[in-house]
Amino acid sequence: MTAPARSKASPLVIRTTNELQAWSDSCRQQGRTIAMVPTMGALHEGHLSLVDAAAKAADVVVVSIFVNPTQFGPGEDFDAYPRTETADLEKLKGHAVEVVFAPNAAQMYPDGFATSISVGGPSMGLETDFRPHFFSGVATVVAKLLLAARPHFAVFGEKDYQQLLVVRRMTRDLNIGTEIIGCPTLREADGLALSSRNAYLDAPARQKAARLPAVLKHVIVSLEAGAPVETALADGRAALERSGFEVDYLSLCDAATLGAPIPGHQRRLLVAARLGSTRLIDNMPVKAGD
Structure with missing residues (x-):
C-alpha cells in the first residue's frame, strides 16, 4: 500500500x-x-x-x-x-x-x-x-x-x-x-477535565462535577503550604463526600513512579470518585515537598 x-x-x-x-x-x-x-x-x-x-x-x-x-x-x-x-x-x-x-x-x-x-x-x-x-x-x-x-x-x-x-x-x-x-489535560471553563464519560452526567450531576477539580486545587494549596499529607487528603475526601461524591481514592504519589512521595521530588495528586453511576478521574501536579 x-x-x-x-x-x-x-x-x-x-x-x-x-x-x-x-x-x-x-x-x-x-x-x-x-x-x-x-x-x-x-x-x-x-x-x-x-x-x-x-x-x-x-x-x-x-x-x-x-x-x-x-x-x-x-x-x-x-x-x-x-x-x-x-x-x-x-x-x-x-x-x-x-x-x-x-x-x-x-x-x-x-x-x-x-x-x-x-x-x-x-x-x-x-x-x-x-x-x-x-x-x-x-x-x-x-x-x-x-x-x-x-x-x-x-x-x-x-x-x-x-x-x-x-x-x-x-x-x-x-x-x-x-x-x-x-x-496536559484539557478542561472545561469550570475546570472539569474533558472526558467522554462526562456525557453520562445529567445537569445537576454536571454542576456537582466541577467540585472535583476545585477540591484538588484546594488540597494542593494546603499541601504546598506545608499541611500534613494525611490531614490535607482527609479534608479533601470529606469535601468531595459533602459534594455528593463516593471517593475511590485521593492519593499523593511520586510523579515519576506513583510510589510514595520522595522528598525533593515532584508529586502528583490523583483522584477517582463517583457521582451516581458515573466514575470520574483527575490529577494535578504538586510541587516537590520536604
Missing part, C-alpha cells in the same frame, strides 16, 4: 492490522515519521489537542478508534460506552490526520486469542485497587496497536496519568521503540 499525502479533509479509514502494517511500512520506506493517537472514540477537544500535538511531532498522524473490551470488567460500561465513529471522523476533518484505524473486536482479538500483558511498577495501586483487570487490558491493546502501526511517537493525555506511566513503562520494558508523549 502506498502512503500518499492526504488533505486535512479526508483521512483514510483502515480496518485491518495487515493494511495498517502495510501503510506504516510504506511511510517508513519514504522516510516519513509516524505519530499515533490511540483512542476509544467519542472524540472531544481533548482528543483533538492530542491529534494536533501528534502532528507537530511527526510527518503523518494515525488515530485509532477502538472500544477495547479487555479493559472493561463485569458491570462496567462497555455496552453503554459511546460509539460515534461517523461523528468522530467528521471531527477529525480539519486536523492533520492521514489514517484512522478503526478495527472491530474480531480483528483485534481473533478466535483463539490467548495472550495478555501483565504489568507492574506504576500500575500498582490506585486504579488497580478498584479495577484489577484494567491495565492488563490497556497494555495488551496498546502493544497491539503500536506493533501494528509502528509509530515513532504515540501521544496520550495526562488526564489518565497512571495509564500514561504504565504505557511508558511497558514500551521501554518490551523495547517497542515508540516514544510516548504526554500532553
Whole structure:
C-alpha cells in the first residue's frame, strides 16, 4: 500500500492490522515519521489537542478508534460506552490526520486469542485497587496497536496519568521503540477535565462535577503550604463526600513512579470518585515537598 499525502479533509479509514502494517511500512520506506493517537472514540477537544500535538511531532498522524473490551470488567460500561465513529471522523476533518484505524473486536482479538500483558511498577495501586483487570487490558491493546502501526511517537493525555506511566513503562520494558508523549489535560471553563464519560452526567450531576477539580486545587494549596499529607487528603475526601461524591481514592504519589512521595521530588495528586453511576478521574501536579 502506498502512503500518499492526504488533505486535512479526508483521512483514510483502515480496518485491518495487515493494511495498517502495510501503510506504516510504506511511510517508513519514504522516510516519513509516524505519530499515533490511540483512542476509544467519542472524540472531544481533548482528543483533538492530542491529534494536533501528534502532528507537530511527526510527518503523518494515525488515530485509532477502538472500544477495547479487555479493559472493561463485569458491570462496567462497555455496552453503554459511546460509539460515534461517523461523528468522530467528521471531527477529525480539519486536523492533520492521514489514517484512522478503526478495527472491530474480531480483528483485534481473533478466535483463539490467548495472550495478555501483565504489568507492574506504576500500575500498582490506585486504579488497580478498584479495577484489577484494567491495565492488563490497556497494555495488551496498546502493544497491539503500536506493533501494528509502528509509530515513532504515540501521544496520550495526562488526564489518565497512571495509564500514561504504565504505557511508558511497558514500551521501554518490551523495547517497542515508540516514544510516548504526554500532553496536559484539557478542561472545561469550570475546570472539569474533558472526558467522554462526562456525557453520562445529567445537569445537576454536571454542576456537582466541577467540585472535583476545585477540591484538588484546594488540597494542593494546603499541601504546598506545608499541611500534613494525611490531614490535607482527609479534608479533601470529606469535601468531595459533602459534594455528593463516593471517593475511590485521593492519593499523593511520586510523579515519576506513583510510589510514595520522595522528598525533593515532584508529586502528583490523583483522584477517582463517583457521582451516581458515573466514575470520574483527575490529577494535578504538586510541587516537590520536604
